[in-house]
Amino acid sequence: MNFVSTRGRTPTTSIDDALAAGLAHDGGLYVPETLAALPAFAPQPTLAATAQRLLAPCFEGSRLRDALDALCDEAYAFDAPLRPLAGPGDHVLELFHGPTAAFKDYAARFLAAALSALRDDEGDTDIVVATSGDTGAAVAAAFHGRPGFRVTILYPQGRVSPRQAHGLECWGGNVRAFRVAGSFDDCQRMAKAVLADADLRARRRLTSANSISLGRLLPQMAYYAHAGAQHLAAHGTVPGFVVPTGNLGNACAAVLAQRMGAPVGPIVLACNANDALPRYFGGADYAAQPTRATLANAMDVGAPSNFERLRHLFGGDDAALRAAIVAVSVDDATIRETIRAAQARHGIVPCPHTATALHVLETLRERGDARPWAVVATAHPAKFETIVEPLVGAAVPPPPALADCLARPAHGEALPADAQALREALLDD
Ligand SMILES: *Cc1c(COP(=O)(O)O)cnc(C)c1O
Secondary structure (H helix, E strand, O other), rough: OOEEOOOOOOOEEEEEHHHHOOOOOOOOEEEEEEOOHHHHHOOOHHHHHHHHHHOOOOOOOOOOHHHHHHHHHHHHHHOOEEEOOOOOOEEEEEEOOOOEEEHHHHHOOOOHHHHHHHHOOOOOOOEEEEEOOOOHHHHHHHHOOOOOOOEEEEEEEEOOOOHHHHHHHOOOOOOOEEEOOOOOHHHHHHHHHHHHHHHHHHHHHEEEOOOOOHHHHHHHHHHHHHHHHHHHHHHHHEEEEEEEOOHHHHHHHHHHHHHHOOOOOOOOEEEOOOHHHHHHHHHHHHOOOOOOOOOOOHOOOOOHHHHHHHHHHOOOOOHHHHHHHHEEOOOHHHHHHHHHHHHHOOOOOHHHHHHHHHHHHHHHHOOOOOOOEEEOOOOHHHHHHHHHHHHOOOOOOOOOHHHHHOOOOOOOOOOOOOOOOHHHHOOOO
16 A cells, blocks of 8 residues: 555655655645555454554555564554443443553554664664653653663643643653643644754654654554444444544544444544534634643644545545534533533543543434444543542542552653753753
8 A cells, every 4th residue: 555645745655654754745644545445344353453454455565564463463462342331322442451541552552663663773763742641651651661762752731630740751761751831832843843953863863753643543443443343243233433532633543444444334523622623514614723721631632633634535525524524512511511420321430531422422312313333432531530530529540550650750850841952852861
């Protein structure tokens, strides 16, 4: 399979070159040139086996092709269970059983295993990540202790939950975490500035683990395909998915899995008060909005970077895209109410992100929708204990991997919101 830019002004590219480049040279995002459905999408016994089957055509001709099965075994070493909820046809797809208790573990671990397999002996690579919480922790966990890599995390001080902050600072070794005196946008600006700094690039090998990379997008197809196949085998029907959405990476992966012939039904985007997508899907022209801080902080995105990719997957046809996908905005008061009532109504305690999707499911059922649906649980509620615990009136104990990380000392360093300060930190060993 070859890849092209959404902007169509770069040559057709192999997966290896697309992974190395991150963003296409014309500023666009890489998408598969053609997407043929796999001849027969047979259910596989494990998530790793499903990933191997789906990713094999993407990595045809890649230097990673022979290593792909081992990469998948490593990246998908923990399950993504599809569990029934209290209501008929209602399910939850739990993506929080990895080391940092959020779905970003799958793709970060795949990317780390892939970059390790491609590593040469020409010195260390610095991975610079700006994070609003979950990405940085997943990337840190995935690269921690890997020879040949150093990770530098930038996160906005005071804008992530206390447990999220600890999850960013608990690594040490080849991982450095900086709490930046600024916003997430400041962190992103600093990361972009150092990645574009020619003088620094001459002295250090720098790369990002940005969510627009194909290395983050493609691995996320696997859990949709696996859950869909399980549902089909058990009930004879293909489930739809309600996806908590920020930058649209996770939902784009669901669309790609569907195009490859996996049993993935309708896709609904659950957004927080950042409503650029709900406005567009409601019929307005697409327009980026200023970012608003909400309880579902990992979805606080005013300009979803994968929108360009999603539109391209529909041939730029807005009517076709709007006919295929629905997006709903859920405000903070509704997120609170959904968390408070979830145990009694559905039998689970959701994180604030998952709560947006749970609310959308409730709305579908109120309107008489009888199709099978899976709510995608993107993080464990214990990661957001300061929000969730007062609402449910009980302690939410962290899962074992997160508890291990919380038990280790934190090693964060303060950094001004200034690219020059970051440059100096990167040069200072
Ligand atoms: C990153 C994240 C999201 C949003 O995912 P996108 O791929 O950016 O749409 C949702 N929930 C949680 C917990 C996240 O960490």
